Amino acid sequence: MNVVRTPGGFSVRVAPRAVLAVLLLAAAALAASVALIGTGDYPLTPAEVVRTLTGGGTPAQEFIVDDLRLPRVLVALLVGAALALAGAVFQSVSRNPLGSPDVLGIAQGSTVGALSVIVLFQGTPTAVSGGALAGGLLAGAAIYLLAWQKGVHGQRFVLVGIGMTAILTSVVGYLLTQADLNDATRATTWMVGSLNGRDWKQVWPLLAVCAVLAPVVLSQGRDLRMLEMGDDTAYALGVRVERTRLVSLTAAVLLTAAATAAAGPIAFVALSAPQVARRITGSPGPCLTAAACTGAALLVTADWASQHLFGADRLPVGVLTGMLGGCYLLWLLHTERRAGRG
């Protein structure tokens, strides 16, 4: 940990390893994005992709890159970053490495919303996204209100969350058994999470949500780190605990719901990205920027890998995020043990 002092009397603490990690992760995410844009029935070399993105491609290349593949990659980057940020917030607030939005009921709320639209009304994809958004927000509000008793205590929040998850999961199971096989297949595909056929209509709302909420979450990073030490310690250190919790949780729920509406409840990004980021940066507390970069890199890489391994659009990306993220986390845990840490 180094300190940079300016002549004006300001000082900033800099953790070189964390900064390096964030830069590397961002570079990895960008490199994977370029590779992903170049992947498909009409392959492009990375040089062509970069040239087209900067405005120097042929009309055909411009159509393929700008209209077909760029929005999908942007959705992947934004969804990955949003889920990872939300996961980091939930893990800090619940003080539990398992406390991610898909364990505490937000993703299940979105799933119930989307599946109701699919199974009960055979709705359009837009309606399904709307259902997912509404379901996630309702679940988040319900959990917060039910956990409220002169403040939201971390433990109570977690327990209400898993109670809610159990209820909503059983509703999902009920909807799946009531559906005919076509709807059940469509519902399962949605539940896995997919990036197929995403266009600019999904990008803009998601970008707007992320642009507003990501700074909000990042501004709470310092207080969240204090909050991890326990409510009493955080109070003593001058953190307005209840307000921090409300602001960061609201932002996290909105991020999760928006991401889920755009791409389905992609498994495991929210849970694994913050944990992976924590191990890469070697940081003791939540490292929000690194988590967001990890999430974005993970999702884009998973999408690229699924197109290369299984062929274009055969399997939705959610299948691969679980496998990739899971294997990587296992490898990290393994090396951590051999290095004698953790």
Next chain:
Amino acid sequence: MLAVVSPHVPPGTSPEAVRRRNGVRALGLLAAAGLLFVVAMASVAVGAKQVPLDQVWHGLFHYTGSETDVVVRDLRVPRTLLGILTGAALGLAGTVMQALTRNPLADPGLFGISSGAAAAVVSGISFLGVTSLTGYVWFAFLGAAVVSVVVHVLGGSRSATPVRLALAGTAVTAVLNGYVYAVELTDSAALDRMRFWTVGSLASANATLVGQVAPFIATGVVLAFALVRPLNAMTLGDDQARALGTRPAVTRVLGLAAVTLLCGAATAACGPIVFVGLMVPHMVRSFTGPDLRWVLPYAALLAPVLLLGTDILGRVVARPSELQVGIVTALVGGPLFIRLIRRRRTAGL
């Protein structure tokens, strides 16, 4: 001059108070056993065809082969027995798992047991063409056992910490779920079967199935109760547990074996019923406190009450068809659980 110092006794810890409290708890245990008996009787009597209690008695002890006797002996009794067995198994497995990992979010499926079973079952259906439930059982059990060993090794075997075990478990679960989804999406026949297996149901119970899983569950129950004291010490943390003379690494291996036997057998018999193992320990702890010597027996008695009670409800509300017990358990138990958490101070682990 000698100052008279009276020893400071924290309230509620005097020998009389402890004795009184333990008496109340023992009475409560008796009441729970009675409740289980009542629910079991109701489970035999209630269903698409109502069987009056004297007919239940007749079917159980004076079997003559009449229609109600067949219903009682061949359908209701195995179903009730399976409910009691799996309920107790899940309640105990959840309690042990939460004590082992010191994590209130730990459910019996945390070490990849449910997902291992699901992955094995979906492979059996899709690649080997297994279609019968008695065929699923061995696949599910094998999958659960293999995966729990893998998680333990990946989590660091001897040097495992609760957080690392939990993370390794979720990571393996994520990998296996990806596999299950991949198979389901490429093979719609497998999806069709799996969506019914996944919700969890007691409807397919028969005497063979009960016979298949009973020995495993019995072994698991014995192992879980034998581990009460070391597990109690483990909840204080590994260092404290070592100071109290237990061996955390050994306890962890044996505890994991107990959870695998209990939860693996239960999942094999009726699919992944997550809720019971996750919630019952919390419900029980809210009135017994964290001492596992009381939590374990209460969980073993009250989890089957919850499972059978909701199974009966599932048979009644959708008569003549029925709702799967996995769905009803969570729909009924979930709100109950949240209400309990809001009313009482939650007891930590």
